[in-house]
Amino acid sequence: MTTPANLLRVEKGHADPEELAAITAVLLARAASQPAETSSDAPSTAGWRRLERQSGFRPSHSWQG
Template sequence: MSTATDTLLKVEKGNAAPEELAAITAILLARAAAAPEEAATTRRSQAGWRRLERSRGFQAPHSWQG
């Protein structure tokens, strides 16, 4: 449970006015909302390179394997 003494921001030095705290809170919330989520679906299912020793030396231009 939260009480009245729980704080989200703590001023370490100086005296911040309520307007200043509201401004920094709005900035932090906007940055948190704008941060891109890490997409787990962007990983490749297979390597983007091929081993040359496993491929044939010549592939026809009309080949389906190119």
């Protein structure tokens, strides 16, 4: 169970209550600004490329840019 005492943990150093409140406000603001997940029938694709499946050289005129 998450209680206010263990909601955030400082891994290294010491954080004042004001610093913890500031980072909590930033994290909550970022979470609130994320768009709601939409359900679609289209499959999702990865936003990154698997470099081990790419050739080492791609010419400048390649269509795979």
